[in-house]
Amino acid sequence: MKTTIVLVGYMGAGKSTVAKLLAEKLALPIVDLDKKIEESAQMSIPTIFAKRGEAAFRKLESQVLQASLQQTGIIATGGGVVLSKTNRDLLKDAWVVFLDCQDDVLVQRIFNDGQNIRPVVQNKTAEQIKEIYQERKPFYDEVASLTIDTSCLTVDEVVQQIIQAQQTIGYLGPVNSFSFQALKQVIDHQKVVEFASIPLCIDALLKEKLDFALVPIENSLEGSVHASVDRLYDQKECYVQAEIVLPIHQQLIGYDAKQIKKILSHPQALAQCQKYIEEHFPCAFLEPVQSTTAAVLEIAQRKDKSLAAIAGKQAAKFYQVPILASNIQDNDFNQTRFWILGKKHFDTSRLTTSEQKLTLYITLPKDSPGALHKVLAAFAWRDLNLVKIESRPQKTKLGEYFFIVDLQVNRPHILYQNAIEELEALGCVVQNLGMYPVLHHS
Numbered sequence: 001m002k003t004t005i006v007l008v009g010y011m012g013a014g015k016s017t018v019a020k021l022l023a024e025k026l027a028l029p030i031v032d033l034d035k036k037i038e039e040s041a042q043m044s045i046p047t048i049f050a051k052r053g054e055a056a057f058r059k060l061e062s063q064v065l066q067a068s069l070q071q072t073g074i075i076a077t078g079g080g081v082v083l084s085k086t087n088r089d090l091l092k093d094a095w096v097v098f099l100d101c102q103d104d105v106l107v108q109r110i111f112n113d114g115q116n117i118r119p120v121v122q123n124k125t126a127e128q129i130k131e132i133y134q135e136r137k138p139f140y141d142e143v144a145s146l147t148i149d150t151s152c153l154t155v156d157e158v159v160q161q162i163i164q165a166q167q168t169i170g171y172l173g174p175v176n177s178f179s180f181q182a183l184k185q186v187i188d189h190q191k192v193v194e195f196a197s198i199p200l201c202i203d204a205l206l207k208e209k210l211d212f213a214l215v216p217i218e219n220s221l222e223g224s225v226h227a228s229v230d231r232l233y234d235q236k237e238c239y240v241q242a243e244i245v246l247p248i249h250q251q252l253i254g255y256d257a258k259q260i261k262k263i264l265s266h267p268q269a270l271a272q273c274q275k276y277i278e279e280h281f282p283c284a285f286l287e288p289v290q291s292t293t294a295a296v297l298e299i300a301q302r303k304d305k306s307l308a309a310i311a312g313k314q315a316a317k318f319y320q321v322p323i324l325a326s327n328i329q330d331n332d333f334n335q336t337r338f339w340i341l342g343k344k345h346f347d348t349s350r351l352t353t354s355e356q357k358l359t360l361y362i363t364l365p366k367d368s369p370g371a372l373h374k375v376l377a378a379f380a381w382r383d384l385n386l387v388k389i390e391s392r393p394q395k396t397k398l399g400e401y402f403f404i405v406d407l408q409v410n411r412p413h414i415l416y417q418n419a420i421e422e423l424e425a426l427g428c429v430v431q432n433l434g435m436y437p438v439l440h441h442s
């Protein structure tokens with residue numbers, strides 16, 4: 001996340017209002033250039049214009065801008081800051097948000113505020129105010145890293161767009177993978193970065209090169225995606241921010257069903273279509289690749305009729321390879337759970353869900369009879385509903401495991417906290433991956 005954000009835009013665009021809320025949400029200091037100018041000149045802006053003239057004001061404006069850009073925080077500029085070429089060159093090195101707006105709305109706001117507070121528009125007609133806006137617009141465009149048309153947005157929505165535009169989410173690519181389909185359900189303005197493998201994606205998050213990572217966690221036919229669940233063991237850097245449940249329909253993609261000798265796909269997808277493959281292509285060689293989409297890409301590049309891929313419809317459409325058989329997964333209820341991981345809160349407010357879960361990784365004390373029973377009892381007597389339990393090797397020596405426990409969150413939160421404390425008192429190591437909303441998509 002960039003720590004200096006400069007807001008530019010015409011008079012009445014809402015720069016100061018947006019800056020205030022943005023600074024509050026990001027816990028960053030706010031710098032209001034006009035206020036700084038007034039402080040340094042010890043008089044109001046209309047007085048500076050009247051006594052010293054506009055040129056003197058612009059000089060002060062440049063000095064204050066230059067000094068403010070050295071600091072971190074949210075900088076609200078005055079509408080005319082972009083008039084100077086020197087200022088524009090300075091702004092090009094910063095992350096600048098242009099708060100644009102329909103000129104009618106701007107004029108209305110300027111009239112509502114009273115024209116006396118802004119000497120540039122004093123005694124000007126609506127048409128003249130619009131002309132000045134048109135003259136300046138190319139300058140705002142020139143310095144903007146992000147432009148938001150605020151005409152129909154609330155201040156909250158503008159702030160949310162700015163925050164999202166600064167966030168980066170990694171996913172198991174390429175574009176059109178199932179992870180990408182899940183991602184599309186929950187992102188608005190964030191930047192997305194594709195990764196060739198799940199561990200690479202999670203590692204980038206752990207190294208703070210990403211704000212969030214979206215990875216598959218479990219498939220209804222094939223169970224846990226071990227590359228994801230195991231990589232999350234024994235770390236304190238990422239938590240589950242949201243779960244997305246996506247129906248998965250697999251397609252056989254290639255050029256000629258009669259000539260197929262080899263089928264390429266992600267191991268999970270090959271396993272999800274085991275029955276179909278055994279029935280229709282019992283002699284085909286199965287080649288696991290990094291992702292279902294990578295399999296289609298390979299087929300599209302090689303144009304080899306003896307090859308086929310198993311992947312989603314979107315991948316076939318994207319790479320223009322025919323679908324030879326549809327919905328070949330072993331049952332129609334094939335679904336995959338994906339997690340959005342990160343340290344920060346991921347905003348899912350535009351999607352409604354009442355379902356919430358909690359995931360814990362629990363390591364039992366060594367050689368203790370009935371230890372798992374005691375763990376389950378801590379949940380049972382509090383009436384906490386266990387929706388999944390699975391053991392995974394600790395990857396130390398044979399016989400050492402940790403347990404992945406998912407609980408439905410429908411009871412007072414204090415009960416979950418107390419259960420964790422009880423488990424710790426029993427000698428368990430509890431890694432809390434967090435409480436998160438569960439979003440279903442059809």
Ligand code: S3P
Binds near residue numbers: 012080
């Ligand atoms: C100006 C805009 C004002 C203030 C000064 C000049 C301009 O700030 O800097 O009156 O030339 O557009 P706001 O854009 O915050 O009104």
